Structure formats: C-alpha cells, structure tokens
Amino acid sequence: MSIFGKLSFKDQAFKLRENAILDAATSVLGSKGYDLMTMDDVAGAVGISKPSLYKHFKSxxxxxxxxxxxxxxxxxxxxxxxxxxxxxxxxxxxxxxxxxxxxxxxxxxxxxxxxxxxxxxxxxxxxxxxxxxxxxxxxxxxxxxxxxxxxxxxxxxxxxxxxxxxxxxxxxxxxxxxxxxxxxxxxxxxxxxxxxxxxxxxxxxx
Structure with a gap:
C-alpha cells in the first residue's frame, strides 16, 4: 500500500500540493539559481498564493x-x-x-x-x-x-x-x-x- 493509501483525502491533497511545490522549486532553482529565486516565483509556478505556500514551508x-x-x-x-x-x-x-x-x-x-x-x-x-x-x-x-x-x-x-x-x-x-x-x-x-x-x-x- 502506498503512503497515500494511509492518509485522509485532506492529507493526500496536502501531500500532493507539497510535491507540486517541490517540483516547482526544482524548476525555478534550475532556471534562476538560489540567489534570484523567490517564494513568489515558486507560488506563481504552482498557481497558489504565497500564504498557502508558507503553510507547507516556513522559509x-x-x-x-x-x-x-x-x-x-x-x-x-x-x-x-x-x-x-x-x-x-x-x-x-x-x-x-x-x-x-x-x-x-x-x-x-x-x-x-x-x-x-x-x-x-x-x-x-x-x-x-x-x-x-x-x-x-x-x-x-x-x-x-x-x-x-x-x-x-x-x-x-x-x-x-x-x-x-x-x-x-x-x-x-x-x-x-x-x-x-x-x-x-x-x-x-x-x-x-x-x-x-x-x-x-x-x-x-x-
């Protein structure tokens, strides 16, 4: 059984969004580098608000x-x-x-x-x-x-x-x-x- 099978629907959605954020961060890091990358860039790439992003990662x-x-x-x-x-x-x-x-x-x-x-x-x-x-x-x-x-x-x-x-x-x-x-x-x-x-x-x- 996968890890998602053990999670509630709400937790599954949270985990899926977190993976999408990590995918976006990887893409932005690859194109801009650490110094130029911003949390706004990542939130925009995922299509979520910055407050939503901070629910997953504090910094x-x-x-x-x-x-x-x-x-x-x-x-x-x-x-x-x-x-x-x-x-x-x-x-x-x-x-x-x-x-x-x-x-x-x-x-x-x-x-x-x-x-x-x-x-x-x-x-x-x-x-x-x-x-x-x-x-x-x-x-x-x-x-x-x-x-x-x-x-x-x-x-x-x-x-x-x-x-x-x-x-x-x-x-x-x-x-x-x-x-x-x-x-x-x-x-x-x-x-x-x-x-x-x-x-x-x-x-x-x-």
Missing part, C-alpha cells in the same frame, strides 16, 4: 533544503535499484547516467551551488547532511571497489575520483550542449559518460 531555506533532500533521496533509491549490476565501475556509470538524465529533464545536480551561503545553509540542515553522508558513503565504497578491481586508476586518491564524479553532475558542458549543439539528450549523456570515464581517447563512441 526559502526550508524549501530549498527539502528540495535537495528529495534529490538525494532519489539518488539513494536509484542506487538501491542497481543491485543487478555486478561491477562497481558499471554501477557508478549507471548512476551518473541517471543523474545526467535527471538534470537534462530539468532536475538539479548533486552539487547545487558553489555559493558559500548556499553550502552553509544546507550544512545547517541536519536531515540533508545525514542523507548526503549516506549517499557519499555508498558512492565512496563503489569508487574504492572499482579501484581495487583495476576498473579505475588506483593511483588517484579516492576523494579526487569521488568529487570529480560529483562535478560531472553539474558540468556546464551539459547546459551548453543542450542549448547550442544539435545533439539530443541521449547523445549528450553518451558522450559525457565517455569523457567522464575515458577522457578524450581516440576511440570515442560514434
């Missing part, structure tokens, strides 16, 4: 925190669905493929901003920090397994590999390719995966 910071928590939860759930993939490197590649597809469809990267105020705001959110630590631990384990198996360069510190991997989810090349190239999303994903894991080798996929 912009709380809304952004819940938006990012939902993103990380989605990544944790996605990783759990990759148990059928045997190799650690293959799991990392599958996760990056998922993350790039989410982003190309209007979602957010794992690393939301290089802005110090945004990082500080998120680091004060205990719920967000706990989710990030869980995901980070799972991905770091895969990096080390792939290095041990000779699938990734073991001479590199695992932190270098891991944070370079995260950076691929917010690589501006993705935006430029989507806006200015003639490639479709699937081709962008294919080539970005190649660059992430093989660099600029001569045998690039065609």
């Amino acid at each position: 912009k910071e709380e809304l952004i925190g819940e938006t990012m928590i939902r993103l990380i939860d989605g990544a944790i759930d996605q990783l759990a669905q990759l148990e059928h993939i045997a190799g650690a490197r293959d799991k990392l590649e599958a996760m990056l493929e998922w993350a790039l597809r989410v982003r190309l469809e209007g979602g957010l990267p794992f690393l939301p901003s290089t802005s110090a105020p945004v990082r500080d705001m998120l680091m004060r959110n205990v719920k967000y920090v706990m989710r990030v630590l869980k995901l980070n631990g799972q991905l770091e384990k895969l990096v080390k397994e792939a290095q041990k198996a000779g699938e990734l360069d073991a001479a590199l510190p695992s932190d270098v590999v891991l944070y370079s991997y995260y950076a691929r989810t917010c690589d501006p090349a993705v935006d430029y390719l989507q806006k200015f190239s003639k490639m479709g999303n699937e081709d962008i994903i294919k080539y970005m995966l190649h660059v992430a894991f093989k660099g600029f080798e001569q045998d690039a996929p065609r």
Whole structure:
C-alpha cells in the first residue's frame, strides 16, 4: 500500500500540493539559481498564493533544503535499484547516467551551488547532511571497489575520483550542449559518460 493509501483525502491533497511545490522549486532553482529565486516565483509556478505556500514551508531555506533532500533521496533509491549490476565501475556509470538524465529533464545536480551561503545553509540542515553522508558513503565504497578491481586508476586518491564524479553532475558542458549543439539528450549523456570515464581517447563512441 502506498503512503497515500494511509492518509485522509485532506492529507493526500496536502501531500500532493507539497510535491507540486517541490517540483516547482526544482524548476525555478534550475532556471534562476538560489540567489534570484523567490517564494513568489515558486507560488506563481504552482498557481497558489504565497500564504498557502508558507503553510507547507516556513522559509526559502526550508524549501530549498527539502528540495535537495528529495534529490538525494532519489539518488539513494536509484542506487538501491542497481543491485543487478555486478561491477562497481558499471554501477557508478549507471548512476551518473541517471543523474545526467535527471538534470537534462530539468532536475538539479548533486552539487547545487558553489555559493558559500548556499553550502552553509544546507550544512545547517541536519536531515540533508545525514542523507548526503549516506549517499557519499555508498558512492565512496563503489569508487574504492572499482579501484581495487583495476576498473579505475588506483593511483588517484579516492576523494579526487569521488568529487570529480560529483562535478560531472553539474558540468556546464551539459547546459551548453543542450542549448547550442544539435545533439539530443541521449547523445549528450553518451558522450559525457565517455569523457567522464575515458577522457578524450581516440576511440570515442560514434
């Protein structure tokens, strides 16, 4: 039974509206960024009044925190669905493929901003920090397994590999390719995966 099956009609409507708000916040964040985003923008995108928005989220910071928590939860759930993939490197590649597809469809990267105020705001959110630590631990384990198996360069510190991997989810090349190239999303994903894991080798996929 889904969570909605256990809720009253009123609570279901409240939860559905909350999900719509998080969807709108994701869209506005992706297009405007944290600094320019306002609660008015989000309320307008959902089609509700600002007082109604504040019934769900008391502040912009709380809304952004819940938006990012939902993103990380989605990544944790996605990783759990990759148990059928045997190799650690293959799991990392599958996760990056998922993350790039989410982003190309209007979602957010794992690393939301290089802005110090945004990082500080998120680091004060205990719920967000706990989710990030869980995901980070799972991905770091895969990096080390792939290095041990000779699938990734073991001479590199695992932190270098891991944070370079995260950076691929917010690589501006993705935006430029989507806006200015003639490639479709699937081709962008294919080539970005190649660059992430093989660099600029001569045998690039065609």
